[in-house]
Amino acid sequence: MKLRNQVALITGSSQGLGLAIARRLSAEGAAVSLVARAGDKLDQAASELAGSDGRAIAAAADVTREGEVERAVRLTLEAFGRLDIVVLNAGAWQGAPIAETTEQTWDTLIDLNLKGAFLTLKHAIPALTAARRGTVVGIASLGALVGQPGSAAYAASKWGLRGLLESAALELKPSRIRVSLVYPHNINSAGRAIAPGSEERDRNLEPAEIAEMVAWICMAPEHVSVGNVTVWPIHAGLKAQL
Numbered sequence: 001m002k003l004r005n006q007v008a009l010i011t012g013s014s015q016g017l018g019l020a021i022a023r024r025l026s027a028e029g030a031a032v033s034l035v036a037r038a039g040d041k042l043d044q045a046a047s048e049l050a051g052s053d054g055r056a057i058a059a060a061a062d063v064t065r066e067g068e069v070e071r072a073v074r075l076t077l078e079a080f081g082r083l084d085i086v087v088l089n090a091g092a093w094q095g096a097p098i099a100e101t102t103e104q105t106w107d108t109l110i111d112l113n114l115k116g117a118f119l120t121l122k123h124a125i126p127a128l129t130a131a132r133r134g135t136v137v138g139i140a141s142l143g144a145l146v147g148q149p150g151s152a153a154y155a156a157s158k159w160g161l162r163g164l165l166e167s168a169a170l171e172l173k174p175s176r177i178r179v180s181l182v183y184p185h186n187i188n189s190a191g192r193a194i195a196p197g198s199e200e201r202d203r204n205l206e207p208a209e210i211a212e213m214v215a216w217i218c219m220a221p222e223h224v225s226v227g228n229v230t231v232w233p234i235h236a237g238l239k240a241q242l
Contacts, residue, residue, distance in 0.1 A: 001029030012090030063116030
């Protein structure tokens with residue numbers, strides 16, 4: 001258990017990729033603070049992890065609301081006394097041509113995918129810098145590397161996340177805080193069954209596969225910092241677009 005005695009805060013962790021990451025870090029011994037909107041899914045996720053000999057709390061918060069984010073970080077520190085890992089996973093996708101993208105869609109994606117990451121990082125930084133160590137992992141997308149028709153608002157939010165965290169990496173380096181970005185291809189977030197060897201399998205990753213990458217980043221020796229990592233199925237990726 002390489003993360004024993006460490007504490008991880010994971011946003012968007014009541015389901016999908018965030019929950020897969022929480023499970024993987026918990027399996028390595030980390031205590032986990034699950035941050036997501038209040039509801040049965042969040043409570044069930046925390047109960048599952050706490051009930052499997054792990055340590056977990058549900059820190060309910062809408063990551064677009066600063067007061068709720070500050071409270072979630074505070075609850076984490078009160079419960080576990082420290083903070084070592086922050087995974088900025090909360091996000092959503094909505095697509096439409098630019099001329100058909102509503103202001104509401106734009107605001108929703110920028111707020112959740114970018115502002116939510118900013119607020120979480122802002123309130124986590126004091127605990128990380130006080131300890132002079134830590135790991136921050138942001139979940140971006142291949143949409144943060146290349147433009148995609150019909151997905152401009154989403155791409156803008158993920159390019160913004162890239163700018164935020166690449167800047168944070170330089171800002172936090174003197175405090176020995178490592179900042180990484182993971183750029184996954186399409187993720188089977190709904191958990192539907194995909195037939196082995198099918199074209200759909202060739203173009204979709206499972207949440208647990210991305211969670212392995214996040215865990216690997218968090219478990220790297222403290223003198224090792226992992227930068228930007230792209231992850232895609234072997235038959236997919238950026239090749240056709242570059």
